[in-house]
Amino acid sequence: MSGHNESILREPLITGKNITYAKITDDILMPVENKPNRAWWIGFIVSLCGASLWVFAVSYTFWTGIGAWGLNKTVGWAWDITGFVWWVGIGHAGTLISAVLLLFRQNWRNSINRSAEAMTIFAVICAATYVVSHMGRPWLAYWVLPLPNQFGSLWVNFNSPLVWDMFAISTYFSVSLLFWYTGLLPDIATIRDRATGLRKKIYTIFSFGWTGSVKTWQRFEAVSLILAGISTPLVLSVHTIVSMDFATSVIPGWHTTIFPPYFVAGAIFSGFAMVLTLLLVVRKVLGLENYITMFHIESMNKIIIVTGSIVGVAYLTELFIAWYSGSPYEMYAFQNRIAGPYWWAYWLMMTCNVISPQLFWFKKIRTNIAATWILSIVVNIGMWFERFVIIVTSLHRDYLPSSWAMFYPTWVDVSVFVGSIGLFFTLFLLFLRVLPSIAIAEVKMILKSASEQSKMELIKEGHLDKEQMKEYIESLEKFDSVKQEEYAKL
Amino acid sequence: MESNKKYWKGLEELNKTPEFLENNKNEFAEPLPIEDVLSEAGLSTVTPRRDFLKALGFGLGAVTLAACQKAPVHKSIPYLIRPEEVVPGIPNYYVSTFKGNSVLVKTVVGRPIKIEANPKAGVFNNGTDAQAQASVLDLYDVSKLKNPILKKEDTTWAKLDDYVKGELNKVQAAGKKIRIVSSSLNSPSAKSVITDFAAKYPTAKHVQYDPVSYTGIIKANENSFGKAVLPKYNFDKADLIVSFAADFLGTWISGEEFTAQYISNRNYKSLEKGKMSRHFQFETGMSLTGTNADTRVTVKLSEQGPALIALYNAITGNSLPGAGLPNNTTADKAIKLVAKELTQNKGKALVVCGSNDVSTQTLVNAINVAIGSYGSTIDIDNPCKRYEGNDAEFAELINEMSRGEVGAVFFMDANPSYDAVNAKAFNEALAKVGLKVSFADREDETAENCEVVAIAPHYLESWGDANTYEGYYSIVQPTINPVFNSRQPEQSLLIWSDAPVQDYYQYVRNNWEKNILPGTGKSWNDLLQDGLVAKAPKAASSYGFSLALDAVVSSITASSKALQKDIELLVYENIPMRDGKLANNAFLQELPDPVSKVTWDNFLALSPKQADKLGYKEFDLVSVKGANGHEVILPVLLQPGQAMGTAAIALGYGRTRAGKAGNNVGKNAYPFVSFTNGTLQYATTATLASAGGREELAQTQTHYSFEGRNVIREASFKDYQKDPAAGSGNHHKHKVYDLWTTDKHEMLGNNWVMAIDLNACTGCGSCIVACNVENNIPVVGKDEVRRRREMHWLRIDRYYSFNDEKTGSDVTKETEIAKMDNQDNVSVVHQPMLCQHCDHAPCETVCPVLATVHSSDGLNHMAYNRCVGTRYCANNCPYKVRRFNWFNYWNDSRFDNYLNNEFTQLVLNPDVTTRSRGVMEKCSMCIQRIQAGKLAAKMEKRALKDGDIKMACQQACSANAIIFGDKNDPNSEVSKALRSERTYYVLEEINVEPGIGYMTKIRNIDSETKEVHA
Secondary structure (H helix, E strand, O other): OOOOOOOOOOOOOEOOOOOOHHHHHHHHHHHHHOOOOHHHHHHHHHHHHHHHHHHHHHHHHHHHOHHHOOOOOOOOOOHHHHHHHHHHHHHHHHHHHHHHHHHOOOHHHHHOHHHHHHHHHHHHHHHHHHHHHOOOOHHHHHHHOOOOOOOOOOOOOOOOHHHHHHHHHHHHHHHHHHHHHHHHHHHHHHHHHHOOHHHHHHHHHHOOOOOOOHHHHHHHHHHHHHHHHHHHHHHHHHHHHHHHHHHOOOOOOOOOOOHHHHHHHHHHHHHHHHHHHHHHHHHHHOOOOOOOOHHHHHHHHHHHHHHHHHHHHHHHHHHHHHHHHOOHHHHHHHHHHHHOOOHHHHHHHHHHHHHHHHHHHOHHHHOOHHHHHHHHHHHHHHHHHHHHHHHHHHHOOOOOHHHOOOOOOOHHHHHHHHHHHHHHHHHHHHHHHHOOOOOHHHHHHHHHHHEHHHHHHHHHHOOOOHHHHHHHHHHHHHOOOOOHHHHHHO | OOOOOOOOOOHHHHHOOHHHHHHHOOOOOOOOOHHHHHHHHHHHOOOOHHHHHHHHHHHHHHHHHHHHOOOOOOOOOOOOOOOOOOEOOEOEEEEEEEOOEEEEEEEEOOEEEEEEEOOOOHHHOOOOOHHHHHHHHHHOOOOOOOOOEEOOEEOOHHHHHHHHHHHHHHHHHHOOEEEEEEOOOOOHHHHHHHHHHHHHOOOEEEEEOOOOOOHHHHHHHHHHHOOOOEEEEOHHHOOEEEEEOOOOOOOOOOHHHHHHHHHOOOOHHHHHOOOOOEEEEEEOOOOHHHHHOOEEEEOOHHHHHHHHHHHHHHHHOOOOOOOOOOOOHHHHHHHHHHHHHHHHOOOOEEEEEOOOOHHHHHHHHHHHHHOOOEOOOEEEEEEEOOOOOOHHHHHHHHHHHHOOOEEEEEEEOOOHHHHOOOHHHHHHHHOOOOEEEEOOOOOOOOHHHOOEEOOOOOHHHOOEEEEEEOOEEEEEOOOOOOOOOOOOHHHHHHHHOOOOOOOHHHHHHHHHHHHHOOOOOOOHHHHHHHOEEEOOOOOOOOOOOOOOOHHHHHHHHHHHHHHOOOEEEEEEOOOOOOOOOOOOOHHHHHOOOOOOOEEOOOOEEEOHHHHHHHOOOOOEEEEEEEOOOOEEEEEEEEOOOOOOOEEEEEOOOOOOOOOOOOOOOOOOOHHHOEEEOOEEEOEEEEEEEEEEEEOOOEEOOOOOOOOOOOOOOEEEHHHHHHOOOOOOOOOOOOOOOOOOHHHOOOOOOOOEEEEEEOOOOOOOOHHHHHHHHHOOOOOOHHHHHHOOOOOOOOEEEEEEEEEOOOOOOEEOOHHHHHOOOOOOOEEEEEEEEOOOOOOOOHHHHHOOOOOEEEOOOOOEEEOHHHOOOOOHHHHOOOOOOOEEOOOOOOOOHHHOOOOOOOOHHHHOOOOOOOOOOOOEEOOOOOHHHHHHHHHHHHHOOOOOOOOOOOOHHHHHOOOOOEEEEEOOOOOOHHHHHHOOOOEEOOOHHHOOOOOEEEEOEEEOOOHHHHHHHO
16 A cells, blocks of 8 residues: 555645654654653543442442432333443444444545544443443343343343344444454564563464564564455444334334435444544544644545435435324324424434534534534533434324323433443543554554655655645645644745 | 065175174173273272372362352242132132222232222122222332331220320220211121121211212202202213213213113114214312213303203293303203203203202202203112211311310211311310321321221222122122231120120121012122112102292302302312322322323313413413411323313322322312301412423323324214215225235234223223233332333323314314413313234344244234344334333332332232333233133133123223224124224324224214304
């Protein structure tokens, strides 16, 4: 992938001057090889408090029963499955970036894939905690696995979407973990080579004897490609199956064939939003502006516009089909979303997911870091409400009006959700401390071809088309990490 | 064919070599090296001493360690000699009597656990009410006293007897009065005991009073016909029923008996014969009876009298004064229509009135005479003896006590400190009495003021009898030895009066053998098996009415005028709590009121428009100040059908010493009752003021309209007569497509299904309690019901629809209802809803662990042990009938006040497992009963018969609204019912193939009745 000259029209993926392989290693390993700074400690303590809240709230639920939550005879799932779907959805960006973009040879993924994959794994862990904790008898959670057993050899129900879910999530988690870890091997070896003492021993074990020989690299590339091939269908299948939890039911508002594509688009939408939420902070705090550039941010924002629009079209299609179906229950379910007691949740969802991403059509907004960060959070709020709207507003008023009821969360519901965010950030912050947040080896691959300095060399060589050069220089204006005055002279 | 072929194993055998022949003699062809083993290593190995000691030491140590585990000690004492008739697992049934109704008590290894109607009980064989079903729980009430109390301390019966006798002698010596206060006592033996007691102590007198009194009717009959009796009403003989605020299907005199009579002219069998009675209800608050009326007209309390006068005038052509209904044109039109129809139905009509006012009831008598009810729909020759209370006597008792004339007072099944008309005056007067004895089973409000509490056993521990109608007697027999150190009040009275027979069992038996059994051809043992004796009724004759009505009318008009100020307030009995005597019964507290669906509370019912006018929202706390100055603070409930300008509060709440479950539930409304014109009056006036704040009531249903959905299907009787399938949607069915063509459930043996007749169901809720008791359904309490987590497997959905006068159409959508100006014209439908046992059950496909599966006999099973509690099945149930165990209701201190204690758990049905937390549950179609029925048939080597198996809900239903049976048997009652053109399935369009068919609701309305509300 490296070595050849890239068209000047392409924007640089690494900015800054005097970037060498050594500097890349030093820059990226800075947080791993040094004592953490104050910002990390503050973040970590806050996150750890959140994680403790999660431990407490989940333990309390286990101790007293699901009655600790606000559920009732009509609304059997609420914040639990909302949280579950939300976290699974967030995970999707990681797999998309690492697998699909690899297959499509999108080199810009090299700077963001590591953190995105880590996010995937932690998000799936958070989602999996809900799978167990929402059960009435969590100590029997293993019963959903088709294990040989002596309970009269009871088997699972392969008709049940929850069983499909279990397969989907566990496959997803194991493949993602494997892919992530394989990608980490050369970087762990790099840390190993620079470390001393106990750290060296630990990283030695985890580097699996990486030698850096040509053969190793060749195999590494092959394995990455194979794993990318395996992961790619998972990007589509996992959320498709999650959506079937709803789509295969008989409840108006759930029983919808549009759910699989709509859920997958929503998942990628929320996943990229979360990647942005995380990386915009990481980039600033760890000083990685040269590796995660405005080009990356803008590209992700463009994906958010596309997926956000797909989600918006899906919302409108649902409304149309509800009307077109002629089914009074279906029609009521959507009337109730729009104007029922939970109207505010629906309109919050609509605003956050359909209207706000459209702001990214404006270049000023999609290249503005503060605006991007705020909108990324808005999107995540919107996507949480999307799941809340689907789950709670469909259930709370279904077929028989006699059973219609409201759902009010308890402090335990809120604590489990807030706590799961704490757990997520605790894991993510620990990750930043022990492993490189950017794939060092992969970034090095593109240094010679796609960096600002290599393009500068091309410009200096002076064989370029003036028009193209002008366009390239203009494209650099949005970069906050590029010294604009150098180009003013040209 | 014989074969000559020879087979051989080896050449040796074929050739018969000598070695072979030699070896073949032995068992083993080659010698085994046994000797070698025994002689060499086997026996000669030495076990070194050390190895031996090691093995010994280890063995000893291991055994000691293993023995350290304390084995649980289960004390189980086997029967040395098995008690006769008691086989664990096989229930025994005994007849007894609850509140005058003959019942069958199911006992399991000596524990009574369920009450059923006595199938031999004739007129009462049609089920039991909610109170009877729940009454078994009171036997296991932990709030009861365990020993008799003397001056606030536990005592023995001997000491107590000495004390009481001593005091009685002193009272007698002083010549002071002795009063035995009871609620209506319909036991002939108990009455005889009191007579005997009065013979010994001549100053003794029996005073009967009922907190909810029928003195008005009794006095009116005395005035009109010279008979101070409560009549026997025959609703089954009435083609036209006009009720003025009499809740005869619920709380009025004998609800479940009247329900059976009433429904016999309205159920599917009657409809198929082309007959349906017609029912007009004029009332202030929405009663259960009002919800079932064909035409319901709201009248204010003050308009009830004028309405009756108007009706009398219209029927008889008189022109008594005070008949105007100037502000209620609807009632005015309705009265004219009713008068016309009553005249057309002479001898087949009945007018009843819920008032306790003598004048009002006298006027009702005059109307009933005019329409020829006496001798057909009303029988005063075989009177009802359920209520005999005399309000005036009780009022006089308070006077006597306050004058210090009473030396001793006894309270039998009476709690006047709580429910007397003026409890404060009563308590002050009571303090002046020397000897105060309560026969309560707990230290209730009255017992608290008594120095002697001679605790009475529960009726299931007692002997006794009842006489509810002239010539109709039933027996109370114990089904368990008294659990606590209690003694029957009758026996105490016998002991204190030094009677010759002091054993009450013997006394009852003597009384029956002497006074009741002779001439019936029955022996005492027959009686203990049958439970009752019914003598031939006297011929009911018709009566004339000769009283001048001037005084009556002026009294009615004066009462009506007195009510015309502020807010007219009605205090009434509701179905679950009735008069409040069983307030500590958790099953009853959690039974939703059939109309308001409120549990664990009473409330101030206001019509939505009225509340709007006064500026109150639902659940706002409002201070209600009665005409007599009594004040309570209650949350508002918006009750459609409540008359404008009126409010209603239920009695029976606000107990302070009922027990753990019943204390401080709701507010006491008895102080609003007044003693006017010689009887108790339940109509009064009140002023309302906002008390600030809000208290959410615990309702099991909060949405009251069915939103135009076809889950409820109804038709008018006129349309039904033209087309029996009217309104059922059975004429235009869609073609159904099925994904599961290859996976059909084959129901080869039985296919258990149900049919529910919406025209028979009155919504009374006794099925709910029956289901709770049968299936060990936990009680969860007010907070949890408020969170919408009640566990009832069977619920009754109650929907209101409003009739638009302008268009004449039904308005069923909440948003449209809110826009209506006049919401008085409300119709109600009750729909029992339980697991539909769908053949394509949506719950079954989604369970990840196969905890809920279909059986080969059409049932949807729930395997509690397999459930991991994902709740997906409940989410995917279109009927929302699945219930989740949010907590461990059977082992969680938060639920201790209800069923969660060792003593109360003796009420549990051993055939049904209790469920742990985290597990889903739902109606099992009483699978234990199906199984028991199948086994019984198998033991008798016969096929199951239709009717062998009855569901708990079906058995409790007085109206026979629930029919259960085998769909594979074309002749079963349920198959016949399901073939009715009226049958439809709820949500059949989503093709879940439910197993429960509903029959359309038919209302006997026509253009004339619609004109009333126009």
